[in-house]
Amino acid sequence: MTVRSLADVRDEAAVEDSADVVVVGSGASGAVVAYLLCEAGLDVVVLEEGPYVRSEELRSDMYGSMRRMWRDGGFQVALGRAVTPILQGRCVGGTTVVNGAIIHRLPEPIHAAWQREHDLGSALPYAELMRASDRLDELLGVSPTPEPVQGNNARLLHRGLDELGLRGNAIRRSVIDCRGSAHCNQGCPTGQKQSMLATLIPHALERGARLYATCRAERVVGQSGRAVGVRARFVDPVTRERGPTLRVHARHAVVLAASAIQTPLLLSKSGFGRRSGLVGRRLQAHPGTALVGVFDQPVRMTVGATQGYESTHHWAERMKLETVSMPVELLAARLPGLGHALTRQLERHDHMAVWGVQVRAQAQGGVRAGLFGTDIRYQLAAEDVAVLKRGIFLLAELLFAAGAREVLPGVHGLPPSITHLDQLAPLADLPDDPRLVHCIAAHLFGTARLGSAESTSVVSRQLEVHDCSGLFVADSSVFPTNLGVNPQHSISAVAWLLGEQLVERVARGRARLARRAS
Amino acid sequence: MRQLLFTRGERRRVITLCSATLPAGAWVERPERVLGAFLQDLIATAPLSTLLGVKVFGWLLWLCPLVVLGRPRSFGGLAASERQLLLDALAAHRIYVVREMPLLFKALASFALLGLPESQARFGVEPRDITAPAWLDAAPGDAP
C-alpha cells in the first residue's frame, strides 16, 4: 500500500511518477474510477489535496474536524444577496468521509429530463446506471437504517409523517453496524460508515494504486491537444506549508474528480474546455435550512444515526425532508438568542429535534478563481425561496404533529419561538427573499456540463473534455441539473460508467500499440 | 506572517465579542484563554476572506454603540446588560449584514467553546471526550 504525504517527501527537491491513468480527487467519484481501473490491472495514481486521516484519529469536536478535513475549514461560502456556506470535505475519501452516508439513486424523471432537454442522448443509459448502483450498494454495504439505531430524532419525524399521512422511510445509508454515535459529520470514529476512505480507496491501494495525499493538482499538462499528465504540489492544507512539486506523466488519461467547485477551477487554470464559455458557470445546488422543535420528553440527538429518517413525499414539489442530528457546536449557531439567552437554549438542547428541508433549486451560480481564493456566486431565486417557505411551514406542522411544544423557525421577521402553527401564518406574506433564512449548500452540480456540442457544453457525452483528448471529468460538474435527492450514489454511478469506459479504452489503445509494434 | 493580520488589540476585541455572545465563564476555566488559542488557530488556518470578515465585523460591532444605542462608547465600554441589549438589537435588525455581525461571533464562540469536555459535561452531551481538542493542545502561548 503506497500513500505518500508531505511528511514523507519534505526533503525531496521534486517528485516524479507515471501511470496509465492519473485521477485527481479521492471522493465519491475519484475513488470509484481508481477502484475500477485498479481492478482491471491498470497502473493508477490518485492525487488528493487533503490529508489521509485514520478513523482512530477522529474526535467529536466539530471545529477540530472541520479545520482538518473540510474545505477551507468549513468556512467556504458563496456570495449573493445572502451568504451561503458551501460545505465540502477535503481529505482522502473526499466529502464521503464527513457526509451523512445517505444513499439515493438517480431519479428516473431527472434522467429522462436530461435525455429530453439537456442533450444527454443515449449516453449514460439508465439501466447501466442502475447496474452500477447495484454494485455500489454491495461494495458500500447499503441498507436502511435499522430501527434500534435510528434515534429519537428520526422516530419523531416518523411519528409526525404518520400523523399527517405523509410518506417517509428509514434512510438507506452506506453504513455497516452503525453504533448511533451521531458523528457522521466529524467522520465516523469507529469506521462503521462505508466512506471511500474505508472502502474503495483501500481496495485500490491493495491493487497497486499510488496515492499522494496533501498533494494539490495545480494544472493538467497538455501536449498537442492531449492530456499527458498533471503538475501538483505538496501543501499542508491546514498550515499551508509548501513542499516539493509532483509531476505525474499519464500514459492514457487524466480524470478530474475534484468536485463541482474544484474541477472547473482546474480546467480554467489549465486552459481547457473554455470554448463554450461554460466552465464554472451554471452552478446548481440543493440549498437547505433546518428547523428546531422542542419536546417535553428528551430527544437526545447525540444518540442515534446522524441522519436516520426522511420524506420524499414532496419531491415533485422540489423539496425533500430529513432528520439532521447536529453536534451542539452547530446547533448553537442555529438557536435563537445571544449571551445568557443562548446558554438557556443550550440547557435544553437534549429536548430538541432538528429536521431539514433541502430544495431542488432553480437558481444558477458560478465559480471562478478570485483574489482571496475561490470566488463562488450563488443566490436563491424567488421561486426557490417560495419552495423553502413551504418547506419551513411543513416542517413546523410535522414538528407539532409529532408533539413538539415549541418550534424555533429561524426566519427573520417571525417570532424566534412559536407554540402554535397559526403563528407561522405571516410567513406566507414575507417577501421571497433569500435573506429570510440561513441556508447551506452541500450538493453541487453543473459547472462543466456534458453535451454533444462544443458550443453548449464542456465535456462530451463520453465525459471527455471537448478540446483535450484523454482528459475526462468524473464528478457532478458534468450533471446537466440538480437531482432533488442526495447525490453521492448518482455521482459514483456516473463515475462507474466512466471507469468502465476507460478500462476498455486503455485496452483498445494497448492493442493498437501492440499491433503497430508487431 | 498571518498572525500579523490581527493586532493584539483586535484579538482582545474579538475575544470580548465572542465572550459576550456565549458567556462560558461559569463552566470553562478562563474561556478567554481558549478563545485566544482558537483565534490564533483560526488566523493560521482559515481562508483570508473569513479573516477579513472577522476583522471588519469586529471593528463595526466594537464601534456601533454610538449609532445603535446613541451611546458614545465602544462595545468594551458598555455594561453587561447594555451589551446584551445591543447584541439583541443587532440580531433582529432589518439590514441583513447588520444581523449577521453578532451571529458570526456567536458561531466562532460556539466552535471554540462547545467542543470542550467541560462544555459537553455542562450541557450533558454524551458520550463525552476525555481530552481537550487537539488544536487547543497545540496552540502555544496565552490569551493576548
Ligand SMILES: Cc1cc2nc3c(=O)[nH]c(=O)nc-3n(C[C@H](O)[C@H](O)[C@H](O)COP(=O)(O)OP(=O)(O)OC[C@H]3O[C@@H](n4cnc5c(N)ncnc54)[C@H](O)[C@@H]3O)c2cc1C
Ligand atoms: C456535510 C455534508 C453532508 C452530505 N451528506 C450527503 C449524504 O448523506 N448523501 C449524499 O448522497 N450526499 C451527501 N453529501 C454530498 C456528497 O458527499 C457529495 O456530493 C459527493 O461526495 C461529491 O463527490 P465528488 O467526487 O464530486 O467530490 P468529493 O467527494 O468532495 O471529492 C473531491 C475530492 O477532490 C479533492 N480535490 C479537490 N481539488 C483538488 C486538487 N486540485 N488536487 C487534488 N485533490 C483535489 C478534494 O479535497 C476532495 O477530497 C454531503 C455533503 C456534505 C458537505
Ligand code: SF4
Ligand atoms: S452515526 Fe456514528 S457510528 Fe453510525 S455511521 Fe455515523 S458516525 Fe458512524
